[in-house]
Structures are given as structure tokens and as C-alpha cells.
Amino acid sequence: MIVTAPAIPNSGGLADVLNVLLDKGLVIDASVRVSLIGIEILAIDIKVVIASVDTYIRYLEAMQRLEATRRGMIAPPPVPQGITGTYGLLAPAVVAPAMVNPAPLQVEEHQQ
Amino acid sequence: MSLFLHGVVRASHRLPGESRFRLVALEDLAVVVSDRVENRALTDQEATAHLAGLCALLPGGPVLPLRIGTTAVDEAAARAAVLAFTAPVLRRHLDELDGLAELHVRLVFDEDTALHAVYREGTFTLAQGEQIVRDVVVWRRKQADELLAPVAARSVALLDTGEPTEELRALLVPLDHVGAVRAAVAALDGVTATCTGPLPAFHFLDLSPSQPASRWGW
Numbered sequence: 001m002i003v004t005a006p007a008i009p010n011s012g013g014l015a016d017v018l019n020v021l022l023d024k025g026l027v028i029d030a031s032v033r034v035s036l037i038g039i040e041i042l043a044i045d046i047k048v049v050i051a052s053v054d055t056y057i058r059y060l061e062a063m064q065r066l067e068a069t070r071r072g073m074i075a076p077p078p079v080p081q082g083i084t085g086t087y088g089l090l091a092p093a094v095v096a097p098a099m100v101n102p103a104p105l106q107v108e109e110h111q112q
Numbered sequence: 113m114s115l116f117l118h119g120v121v122r123a124s125h126r127l128p129g130e131s132r133f134r135l136v137a138l139e140d141l142a143v144v145v146s147d148r149v150e151n152r153a154l155t156d157q158e159a160t161a162h163l164a165g166l167c168a169l170l171p172g173g174p175v176l177p178l179r180i181g182t183t184a185v186d187e188a189a190a191r192a193a194v195l196a197f198t199a200p201v202l203r204r205h206l207d208e209l210d211g212l213a214e215l216h217v218r219l220v221f222d223e224d225t226a227l228h229a230v231y232r233e234g235t236f237t238l239a240q241g242e243q244i245v246r247d248v249v250v251w252r253r254k255q256a257d258e259l260l261a262p263v264a265a266r267s268v269a270l271l272d273t274g275e276p277t278e279e280l281r282a283l284l285v286p287l288d289h290v291g292a293v294r295a296a297v298a299a300l301d302g303v304t305a306t307c308t309g310p311l312p313a314f315h316f317l318d319l320s321p322s323q324p325a326s327r328w329g330w
Contacts, residue, residue: 013308014163017216020270024314025179028193037154037181056241062227
């Protein structure tokens with residue numbers, strides 16, 4: 001089948017997908033005088049990261065703010081701490097809205 | 113001069129004009145080669161050029177990409193490389209992938225939306241934070257499945273980007289529908305989507321033998 005192809009992706013886009021294609025494609029048995037040469041993949045490996053503790057903490061804090069909002073409480077904005085600017089593990093102090101409960105009416109019964 | 117080997121195509125494949133590639137034919141198959149400077153390590157630029165060259169080959173017919181950085185000492189070794197595969201299997205793959213291409217789609221979901229979707233009460237420990245991330249990933253995968261189901265029949269989830277709210281997929285789409293698929297992806301609601309391609313079908317090659325080599329399964 002011969003088709004009219006859309007534009008070839010630009011090299012910037014291809015550089016982005018390079019890290020997921022490096023270990024793909026057909027591999028030929030080296031016994032037929034074919035060899036594989038490596039690429040400096042250090043820069044590419046760095047892009048492949050897993051969710052880190054920073055992410056866990058960030059999501060925890062976001063979830064706590066959600067919970068506070070759902071309960072109708074006002075959570076103060078977090079104060080960044082540490083070198084990376086994470087907010088810390090401790091739950092922020094939750095400030096409940098000021099409520100004034102009327103004192104129960106006390107009726108003195110006079111014993112006669 | 114040694115050679116870079118880029119892919120396997122039909123011997124009748126039309127090379128694009130002014131291509132630095134050439135074909136080394138073997139019966140009805142051919143291996144796509146280019147000259148290589150001896151004793152030089154593969155660079156990022158050469159790897160990207162390898163990909164760009166393979167993409168440029170797609171309009172001329174199906175392409176089975178070889179692993180980036182495959183080299184041979186001469187044309188005889190390049191022919192031997194084709195022979196190292198089972199020719200009928202190569203022909204079957206060329207037929208199956210004729211007119212198809214791989215398109216990479218990156219979906220970036222809104223973090224607040226994701227967290228609302230997986231909301232749970234009483235989250236105060238690191239382990240629970242880890243569980244939230246896992247929940248977000250499950251939610252993201254399900255969203256991606258639903259969003260991309262009308263766009264392409266076959267898709268493969270690629271490696272994690274490190275961001276729980278980002279999904280990277282390879283879609284197998286007809287080459288002449290790539291423009292329509294791009295437009296459909298761009299029109300998806302509730303997500304920021306970008307496409308890269310068309311690329312050779314790297315993630316849709318399966319050259320593992322369908323039948324065992326012997327009755328013992330070896």
C-alpha cells in the first residue's frame with residue numbers, strides 16, 4: 001500500500017520519544033557479524049523516574065486540604081519548608097470557623 | 113566502510129528523494145543501510161537522525177525498524193542480518209503493518225481533578241500518600257482507556273513519565289488517518305494532549321515464534 005503520508009515529526013519531537021524507543025526494534029543475532037553500539041543514555045535515563053516521596057507528600061497535603069474543605073473547615077495555606085520547598089509531613093493546623101454556642105438556659109427551680 | 117542498519121523493508125520500497133539511506137536487497141526483502149564513520153560512538157543526534165530517516169521511509173511502504181545502533185561491517189553482513197530472521201515471518205509483519213504507523217500520545221490530566229476523583233478521608237501517613245499516587249495512576253489509566261478507545265483500536269501504555277497524572281501511549285493507526293487522529297486527540301476534553309509521529313510500529317512488532325520450534329517446545 002502506498003499512501004500520502006502526513007508530515008514527518010520534527011527532530012525536537014523525536015528527541016522526546018527517543019528514550020522510549022532506544023530498546024525497541026528488531027535485534028539481530030550478533031553471530032552474523034552484526035553488532036549493537038551503545039548510546040550515551042545518561043541524560044535519557046534521568047528522565048525515567050518513578051513517583052517520589054516528594055509526590056507522596058504533595059498529594060497527602062492536597063488531600064488534607066480537600067478533606068478540610070469538605071468538612072467546612074478552613075486550612076491555612078502551607079508554608080514551604082526545606083531545600084526543595086516541600087511542605088513537610090505534619091498536618092497543618094486546621095482552624096475551625098468561629099462558632100458561638102449560646103449558653104444553655106438554666107432555669108432555677110425554686111423548691112418550695 | 114561499515115554500515116548502520118536501520119530497518120527491513122520490501123525490496124521494491126521507494127526511498128524518499130535525497131535520502132542518505134540505500135537498500136541492500138535479498139530476494140523480495142531489503143535492509144536499509146547508511147554509511148557509518150568507523151570507531152565513532154553513537155550520538156544523540158545520530159539516534160534522532162535514525163528515527164527521522166525511518167519516519168521518512170513510511171510513505172514508501174511498511175518498515176520493520178531495527179534496534180538503534182545496529183551496525184554491520186559490510187553489505188554481505190547486512191544481507192546475513194536479513195537471513196538471520198525467518199523470511200516468512202518478516203514478510204508477514206510487513207504485510208500486517210502495511211499502511212499503519214505508530215503515534216505517541218501524551219495525556220496530561222489536571223492534578224486537582226485526579227485528586228478529587230480518588231478522594232479518601234484520613235490521609236496522614238507516607239504510606240497513604242503512596243496509595244494515593246497508585247490510585248491516581250489507576251484513575252489516569254482508566255481515563256486514558258476511555259478517551260482513546262474511539263481514536264485507535266490498538267494502543268500500548270509506554271513507560272511512566274514520573275508524573276502520576278501523565279499518560280504516554282503508543283497508538284497503531286492507519287497512516288492516512290494520522291491527521292484525523294491528531295485532530296481527534298487535540299479535541300479531547302478534560303486533558304492536555306500532544307502527539308508525536310507517525311513513527312514505525314516499534315511497539316507493535318512481535319517476532320516471537322507463534323509455534324514452538326520443536327514438539328518439545330524448545
